[in-house]
Amino acid sequence: DAKTTQPNSMESNEEEPVHLPCNHSTISGTDYIHWYRQLPSQGPEYVIHGLTSNVNNRMASLAIAEDRKSSTLILHRATLRDAAVYYCILLNNAGNMLTFGGGTRLMVKP
């Protein structure tokens, strides 16, 4: 499995943009980059995914480096409800042994 590395924690002020980085230097051509978040006392939930191009949805934006060895999840205006652990993982068509790293704990200050 291609692995990802993320900072353990990040802090942001409320209503400011947040950029959460993820490194995946061993990514293969068929790997999709997925982001999930886990709010306190809840199961992880899907945020966004992409293959090569940058992606936007109602929750966030995903910026993918040209060489695909890194990506950034962008929350345009952080709210207190965005405080969570954010996980970046790689999924491919085989979809087999999906392991999670430690993720990034995002703290949002009012």
Added chain:
Amino acid sequence: DAGITQSPRYKITETGRQVTLMCHQTWSHSYMFWYRQDLGHGLRLIYYSAAADITDKGEVPDGYVVSRSKTENFPLTLESATRSQTSVYFCASRDTGGGSPLHFGNGTRLTVT
């Protein structure tokens, strides 16, 4: 309702007892997964399944058994529960294709006394 459901939500059992955690999904997704999450830690993969009657070990399979006789169900059994298996257990499913997201259940909080 469409989705992925886990039961029970909470379970307390004694050391040495057998306990089964249930997971049911309504999408007919091919892939299903079991994770455990200890307090303050990340998700660790226990077992996964690529289709009915196909299962494989994950990172921490010891002490657990799974089966998948039907596509929609993926029960996890602790054959003889130990205190170290006290954890929150999450089931997840996804369809084939790298662009298919993972869908998680709400979890089962298991306490072994």
